[in-house]
Amino acid sequence: MFLRYIIAMALAALAILFGIILGDYGPWYLSWFLGTGFMVLVAVSAGVLFEAQEDAARAARDPGESLDVSSAVDAPSPTRPVR
Amino acid sequence: MVNDLVVDLSRAQFAATALYHFLFVPLTLGLTVLLAVMETIYVTTGREIYKQMAQFWTRLLLINFALGVATGLTMEFQFGTNWSFYSSFVGDTFGAPLAIEGLMAFFLESTFIGLMVFGWDKMSKAQHLIVTYAVALGSNFSALWILVANSFMQHPQGAEFNPITMRMELQNFGALFFNPDAQSKFVHTVLAGYVTAAVFVCGISAWYMLKNRHLDLARRSFRIAAVFGMLGGAGVITLGDALGYVGAKVQPTKLAAMEALWTSEKAPMAFNAIAFPNQAEQKNYFTVQIPAMLSILVTHSLDGVVPAIDQLQVEAQERIRNGIPAVQAMERLSANPRDEAALAQFKAHGKDVGYGFLVLRYAPQGDLSKITDADIARAARDTIPNVAIVFWSFRIMVAFGLLMLAYLVLATLMTLSNQIERQRWFQWAAVLMVPVPFLACEFGWLVAEVGRQPWTVNEMLPTWLSASTHSVAYMVFSLSGFILLYTAFAIVEIYLMLLFIRKGPEEPGAGHAAAAGLPSAGRKLAAQ
Known part of the structure; x- marks a missing residue:
């Protein structure tokens, strides 16, 4: 575990050094690198959110009714206690 | 001296091949990501539908990728076939990023794309995911090196012109x-690719x-x-602003053409939203202006002044006068490379040697000592690109860009x-939006390349001097052949895309052969 930690910290240090150097000489290149990563993460989150919304809609649906996901968007989360 | 018609036909051919090629590139750049x-x-979720999605969109990527490669390779060959003097002039510098693109980026992309398509059942999920990211990185790195090469043409730095070898010699790879x-x-370009792919996927999904x-x-x-x-x-859009900000410093003439800025003004300068430029009279007809907006957009300040074409032409004339002794010194050095006086003369005037080349076309029998003030004025006018094309291409590109942002926010x-x-009207809008990013990209490249004229290498090598000495008949044959061939490619691409879109995704569990889009006989063979 300790070795893994050292390796991870070394990689983090290298990434920071890379970012500093690239930021100095090629700030827009660094912005592409970070920005694309950010966009990928947000798009992945949007996809995962879709599944959460679908699951919530399925849980909120009564048997026999057609799936109306938009009502599940407004419906309380199944994990929230009902007051 | 190269025939002007040959130069124009060479330009038309390169423009045609580049515009065709760039129909395919942005989609690859974005779809891989x-x-x-x-x-x-x-x-991360383990849901099979996403694997099915990845396999379906991969099929469309493959069609697009193949056409992108086919149209891209011929462009690299064209540098040698149709632009041989250009290739000789900049090969030492220009060749490096192109070679790196081929060896590093393209090989990365094309090697891993095979693994991506056929490796679904042969690798773990994590391994295949790394492969997919490698393909995305490879395609973006390809764009990086090609654009480093193109940017050298727009703003040549990192190289010095050697008057004895007549080449731009690479001095600083970092620069x-x-x-x-x-x-x-x-x-800016890769983000345009991301938007292109996003609008494409939204459009097909809406269909x-x-x-x-x-x-x-x-x-x-x-x-x-979305x-x-x-x-x-x-x-x-943010990076478009950055590109304009950089462009104002390194290519002021292109920027002046983009804004149809014929005459100098005081700050804050108004933005020409609409104008009908007249190149011969160097004025605009029927302008609609937004006060102060040009200073804000280009210089990010109300006090900022953007150089206009009249001022730039005066500066060009000075640079032409300064460049003439540089070309004359170069001619003496070609006869005697050890001529110290010629070398000293070149060093004193060398930074404007490109402007000396520019006026060379008006020199009687190539003798610059016979150049008149009228010739210098003509050459100075030549430094201004076609303002109407650059001005309107820029505005069409921006309009499409803003339209896409509005659409994607709503989406x-x-x-x-x-x-x-529930919103069928929006689904139809999504389908109709599919061609928009492709058109925006094409108009963007018109701004970049027409705006760079009259130079192939900005302020160093004029376009009229860069072409190969082919015959007009050869160029007509070549241009016609390329247009016919590429039109066929485009038709094939659209046909295959529509075919696979109508076919839709394969059912889950159909395996890697299905992902590659093989017919059922092929699938049976692949499964054995």
Whole structure:
């Protein structure tokens, strides 16, 4: 575990050094690198959110009714206690 | 001296091949990243629908990738066949990023794309995901090196002109790679690719919703693409501003042409939203202006002044006068490379040697000592590109860009609230939006390349001097052949795309052969 930690910290240090150097000489290149990563993460989150919304809609649906996901968007989360 | 018609035909051929090639490139740039997004969701959630999505969109990527490669390779050959003097002049510098693109980026992309298509059942999920990211990285790195090469043409730095070898010799690779024009152009172009792919995926997904087919795939694809595209749209506009800011410093003539800025004004300068430029009279007809906006957009300040064409022409005349002794010194050095006086004369005037080349076309029998003031004035006018084309191409590109941002913001809001399936009008709008990013990209390249005229290498090598000495008949044959061939390619691409889109995704569990789009006989063979 300790070795893994050292390796991870070394990689983090290298990434920071890379970012500093690239930021100095090629700030827009660094912005592409970070920005694309950010966009990928947000798009992945949007996809995962879709599944959460679908699951919530399925849980909120009564048997026999057609799936109306938009009502599940407004419906309380199944994990929230009902007051 | 190269025939002007041969130069124009060479330009037309390169323009045609570049515009065709860039129909395919942005989609590859963005779709590879979208595939990585979809597969990331598959690996993290374990939901098979995302694997099916990744395999379906991969099929469309493959069609597009193949056409992109076919049209791109001929462009590299054209540098040698049709632009031999240019290749000789800049080969030492220009060749390096092109070679790196081929060896590093393209090999990365093309090697891993095979693994991506055929490796679904042969690798673990994590391994295949890494492969998909490698393909995305490879395609973006390809764009990086090509744009480093193009940016050298726009703002040559990192190389020095050697008057004895008549070449731009690479002095500083770092300066070449970190060229500010390359940086802003690369990020702007790849983000345009991300937006192109996002609008494409949204459009196809909306088509499926309209037809009530493959709804699981369509709704999820639309969600991912809309969010990704909205962020990309905001980014591409931001980087467009950065590119304009850089361009104002390194290519003031192109910027003046983009804004149809014929006469100097005091700050704050008004922005010509609409204008009808007249190149011969050097004025605009029927302008609609927004006060102060040009200073704000270009210089990010109300006090900022943007040089106008009248001022730039005066400066060009000075540079031409300064460049004439540089070309004369170069001619003496070609006869006697040890002529110290000629070398000293070149060093004193060498920074304007390109302007000396520019006026050389008006020199009687190539003798610059016979150049008159009228010739210098003509050459100075030549430094101004076709303002109408550059001005309107820029505005059309920006209009499309803003339209796409507005559309993608609305698409994101609709998909996040799960309204998209109910809004048939928006689904139709999504389908109709599909050609828009492709057109925006094409107009963007017209701004970049027509705006660079009359130079192939800005302020160093004029276009009229760069072409090969082919015959007119050869060029007509070559141009016609390329247009016919590429039109056939484009028709084949559209046909195959529509065929596979109508076919839709394969059912889950059909295996890697299905992902590659093989017919059922091929699938049976692959399964054995």
